[in-house]
Amino acid sequence: MCARHSFPVHLCRRLAEWNQVFLQEMTMATNIEPRAVRSGGSPRPPVASRRSALKVFGAGAATVLVAGTGVVSYRAFDNGVLDPGAGAxxxxxxxxxxxxxxxxxxxxxxxxxxxxxxxxxxxxxxxxxxxxxxxxxxxxxxxxxxxxxxxxxxxxxxxxxxxxxxxxxxxxxxxxxxxxxxxxxxxxxxxxxxxxxxxxxxxxxGARHSNRGPYLAQNVPAAVLDELTDHVTDLPGIGTRWFTSTAEKAALSAVIIAATEAFIADPRQSQDAFGWFRNNRDDIDEHRDGPTLDAQGLSPVTLTLAKLLPASSRTAGDAFWLDQTRTVHTATAAAYGVITVADTDDPATRLNAGRALQRIHLAATTLDLGLQHMNQITERVDRERRLGLPATFEPRLRDLLAQPGRKPLVTFRLGYPVRAARxxxxxxxxxxxx
Ligand SMILES: Cc1cc2nc3c(=O)[nH]c(=O)nc-3n(C[C@H](O)[C@H](O)[C@H](O)COP(=O)(O)O)c2cc1C
CATH class of the missing domain: 3.40.109.10 (NADH Oxidase)
Known part of the structure; x- marks a missing residue:
């Protein structure tokens, strides 16, 4: 699945730089304090207060940008720059x-x-x-x-x-x-x-959203992961495997990045994904589905700029997705989770796995954790199977899982988010x- 969209590559680089500057400004502006430890012992970040501060600061920055660029004001209006996440x-x-x-x-x-x-x-x-x-x-x-x-x-x-x-x-x-x-x-x-x-x-x-933004450099305590796993133990045939050590996360990140490269090198997969991306407000109003710019976890300033820039090609969007996968999604994952099953082809098993995934996501939401599904590896596993190609990703993921008799069905990352998802x-x- 892609968190992709269409930017010219050189502008992506500028956006990433602006994003870094904005992150530093944001950290200072919101005066993030060391995390308090809850009575249950699970440390949590002050997400709610950061969220409110971000809203104020982000909306202000966006308004300045739009007001200062009259030439792009129609695209600002057309693309919902000042009013994301609202309307029918x-x-x-x-x-x-x-x-x-x-x-x-x-x-x-x-x-x-x-x-x-x-x-x-x-x-x-x-x-x-x-x-x-x-x-x-x-x-x-x-x-x-x-x-x-x-x-x-x-x-x-x-x-x-x-x-x-x-x-x-x-x-x-x-x-x-x-x-x-x-x-x-x-x-x-x-x-x-x-x-x-x-x-x-x-x-x-109503508060659960996929969070594709950066997560804080803060571990998710084992007790919190156990709490998430406890929510799904009654679902038949469903297992949860956590990747938390630096070495394990690095190994899984490397396979995710390799799968992203393989995905964007495959024109049919890339086109299939790109066809669902809704790049402007008219598309969103017409279809009311698909990934959007608002859902990419960008900082308010970067998001505003992204909406003001003209849409560009599928390949530029793919390059941006790969860059985000490397520098944000895998780089800031505090933990990975993999839902495991005995038979990945059985529809009822997949449905139970979906129930487990949704429960984990809802429970993570109650704990102020961000979660992003990341399924590039299994998308390549299934594509290789469908095309009758030699399996390259299936053995790599199976080896990382290291659980004989169990197979990986879906993968996600988890962490304390820098900003709220839209x-x-x-x-x-x-x-x-x-
Ligand atoms: C089975 C499944 C696979 C998904 N794979 C990905 C993925 O690989 N990358 C990603 O960013 N989001 C992925 N998602 C998240 C969806 O894109 C997201 O749920 C959808 O866009 C709706 O947004 P919401 O979760 O914020 O409501 C996946 C979701 C499901 C249920």
Whole structure:
């Protein structure tokens, strides 16, 4: 999956430099203090206060930039420079608790993480059931040729759906892949009335976002990782493998970077990903899906400049993605997590893995941790398999995992974020109900 977008390469370098300057200014401006230790013993950064300070400082900087560049003011307006993350494509993030019915629970399900923000789901809702279907029009034949991520993303939606139904006074019975004759029917949830109960994970649904920005040079304590793992132990066949030592992280980072290089050298994969990128506000308003500039974890100044610059080519965007992977994503990962399974091809296993991934992401959100899915390696594993090429990435990842009988399904990085993540767009409920 790519956190990519289209910049001319020389401007990318300038943006990265401005970003560094801005990071230094930001650190001074927000006066980040050494982290306090919570009663539970888990140190946490003062994310909330930094977030507020960043909002004020970032908005001010953006306003100065836009006001001072009249010549680009139309693109500023057109691209939502001063108003990111607002308007109809983002309504779902503020309305997901408004409706107490099962349909309201679907409003929470669509906020789940999903590959490339393709939102590959359709729902059928009655008073006593919710059925989830894969939308075949929304898969990515070259990025995800074996539909691994497609299923995992649908599992993420199942998890939000279950949490939201329980919060609305239902006890759902979840049946995965209920119809052997219809592989697009991925889950059937039968509802029985029960006392409504919310949970910290449910409360976090509207605050969870993929964070692709830099993370602080601060370890995530083992107790915190254990806490995350504890959330998924009841899901059948799902394991979590953490990479935390400097040597292990460096080894996995090297394979991720190599996979990114292989991905962008493969025109079909690169084009498949680029086709989903929404580069301006008109695209976002029209499609309400896909990755956006706002979701790339850039500093406010860099983001503003990125929106003011004209969009450029796929290859320039790929170069920027590779640079971000090297200098931000892998360079600042405090830990990597890999969800492991016995059979990566089994759809029900993938769906349970998606439930695990979403739970971990929601739990991480409650702990002020940032999380970014990073699946370049398995995208190359599946591409090599589909093309019948010699397997180069599968043995490298298997060796790093070093768990006989277990296979890596999806990978993510974790850490205390420098800045808060921004929301990504969602299609309206009417577009996903069948
Ligand atoms: C199975 C799966 C694979 C993903 N792979 C990546 C990835 O490789 N890189 C990345 O930056 N984001 C990845 N994502 C995150 C999605 O792009 C993200 O969930 C989507 O754009 C919606 O944004 P949100 O998570 O902020 O709501 C993945 C998500 C899922 C569920």
């Amino acid at each position: 494509p983002y309504d779902a993030w503020s309305r997901w608790q408004d409706d107490d019915s099962p349909m309201g629970a679907v409003g929470a399900a669509i906020l789940a993480a999903n590959p490339h923000n393709t939102q590959p789901w359709l729902f059928h809702v009655t008073a006593t059931s919710v059925d989830l279907f894969a939308d075949p029009a929304r898969d990515m034949p070259f990025v995800d040729p074996l539909r691994r991520e497609h299923h995992v993303g649908l599992g993420c939606a199942v998890e939000n759906l279950v949490l939201a139904l329980v919060a609305r006074g239902h006890r759902p019975t979840v049946n995965l892949m209920p119809d052997p004759a219809d592989q697009s029917h991925v889950a059937s949830l039968v509802l029985v009335r029960a006392p409504a109960s919310t949970s910290p994970l449910y409360d976090a649904i 929301p990504s767009p969602r299609r309206p409920l009417a577009a996903v109900i069948r």
